Amino acid sequence: MDIDIYALPSPCYFVDEGLLTRNLEILNSVQERTGCKILLALKGFSMYSVFPLVSKYLKGITASSLFEARLGYEEMGKEVHIFAPAYLEEEFDEILTVCDHISFNSFAQWHKFKNRVQNKSGKRVSCGLRINPEYSEIETPIYNPCYQYSRLGITLANFRPEELEGIEGLHFHTMCEQNSDTLKRTIKVVDEKFGSYIQQMKWLNMGGGHHITREDYDLDTLVECINFFQDKYGVQVYLEPGEAVALNTGFLVAKVLDIVDNGMKIAILDTSAACHMPDVLEMPYRPNIINAGKPDEFSYTYRLGGMTCLAGDIIGDYSFKEPLKPGDRLVFCDMAHYTMVKNNMFNGINLPAIALVSQAKGIKVVKQFGYEDFKTRLS
Numbered sequence: 001m002d003i004d005i006y007a008l009p010s011p012c013y014f015v016d017e018g019l020l021t022r023n024l025e026i027l028n029s030v031q032e033r034t035g036c037k038i039l040l041a042l043k044g045f046s047m048y049s050v051f052p053l054v055s056k057y058l059k060g061i062t063a064s065s066l067f068e069a070r071l072g073y074e075e076m077g078k079e080v081h082i083f084a085p086a087y088l089e090e091e092f093d094e095i096l097t098v099c100d101h102i103s104f105n106s107f108a109q110w111h112k113f114k115n116r117v118q119n120k121s122g123k124r125v126s127c128g129l130r131i132n133p134e135y136s137e138i139e140t141p142i143y144n145p146c147y148q149y150s151r152l153g154i155t156l157a158n159f160r161p162e163e164l165e166g167i168e169g170l171h172f173h174t175m176c177e178q179n180s181d182t183l184k185r186t187i188k189v190v191d192e193k194f195g196s197y198i199q200q201m202k203w204l205n206m207g208g209g210h211h212i213t214r215e216d217y218d219l220d221t222l223v224e225c226i227n228f229f230q231d232k233y234g235v236q237v238y239l240e241p242g243e244a245v246a247l248n249t250g251f252l253v254a255k256v257l258d259i260v261d262n263g264m265k266i267a268i269l270d271t272s273a274a275c276h277m278p279d280v281l282e283m284p285y286r287p288n289i290i291n292a293g294k295p296d297e298f299s300y301t302y303r304l305g306g307m308t309c310l311a312g313d314i315i316g317d318y319s320f321k322e323p324l325k326p327g328d329r330l331v332f333c334d335m336a337h338y339t340m341v342k343n344n345m346f347n348g349i350n351l352p353a354i355a356l357v358s359q360a361k362g363i364k365v366v367k368q369f370g371y372e373d374f375k376t377r378l379s
């Protein structure tokens with residue numbers, strides 16, 4: 001789609017409704033082929049101005065906290081699921097009012113809250129346990145829920161089959177940006193270890209980390225994995241991707257503020273890796289920029305740096321066909337997920353505006369931030 005990036009504020013995240021719709025259609029095709037239910041993991045993408053669109057396709061949301069659960073309840077109003085490593089006593093009544101499924105991370109957590117679930121009036125809540133199959137192909141330890149001494153999920157050694165009364169589902173989440181061949185190997189382990197317990201359940205949640213909307217993703221194998229459990233045990237399968245919903249649907253527009261030279265040319269931008277794209281430093285990875293290449297691929301190479309005083313606030317080295325000059329705009333790709341939900345105002349740097357673009361409605365800036373947002377988080 002052609003959009004005038006100079007018509008947007010800077011910096012600004014924008015999400016393309018057409019691209020988002022395409023992802024939602026792919027996800028929906030999996031639901032239609034299998035009868036599984038797909039939820040949006042708000043941890044990865046919580047842009048609630050598009051929840052009306054998301055809710056046309058997906059069955060609800062999954063949350064990691066009361067606040068996410070409440071946002072999903074208020075703004076989408078479909079199924080609300082939650083998993084957290086532990087729940088706060090003072091929040092649990094509210095969690096019970098907004099959630100349909102609650103997954104617990106230990107038998108101790110389940111016993112602690114079991115009576116409150118069972119004595120609640122009104123809407124019925126279905127409870128599950130997160131299991132740790134101790135099988136993951138994630139190589140980055142901070143994203144691997146099965147690394148040694150992981151706190152996430154109950155291992156087979158810690159599983160207590162005699163304490164399952166009232167438990168209706170099992171949940172596992174062991175993947176990150178992976179294809180369905182990984183899932184296929186994972187479910188084999190899950191079935192070998194936990195199959196006899198899945199048999200007693202109503203539902204099985206296979207977590208997130210499925211890169212379903214990526215170009216080379218093998219949908220047929222995913223369908224096979226879902227059908228495997230549904231056919232073998234009669235369970236309702238849930239998937240809860242975050243990244244796959246918003247993958248390649250959003251961009252971050254930023255502006256060149258200055259060019260300095262300290263052995264190489266460095267462009268200082270009105271954005272920041274540390275504040276606006278923290279995964280660039282954490283993961284780490286190098287985002288693509290429209291019309292830019294690898295260092296020396298084109299004639300003019302620059303290191304792109306952010307506005308904070310963190311020495312390592314560097315996005316990466318890129319080359320361009322023309323020299324950069326102050327005022328030029330750059331468009332970073334794939335900036336919808338794990339950005340808006342993770343950004344921060346370190347150094348008092350303002351947050352990027354948030355905009356929605358669509359063929360029919362053009363550009364709509366849905367949110368802008370300012371000093372009050374900075375001040376209200378401090379005192």
Ligand SMILES: *Cc1c(COP(=O)(O)O)cnc(C)c1O
Nearest residue numbers: 041044173207208209241242243
């Ligand atoms: C992070 C997370 C998700 C979403 O993961 P993506 O990689 O964004 O698909 C889903 N479920 C749980 C329990 C998670 O921790």
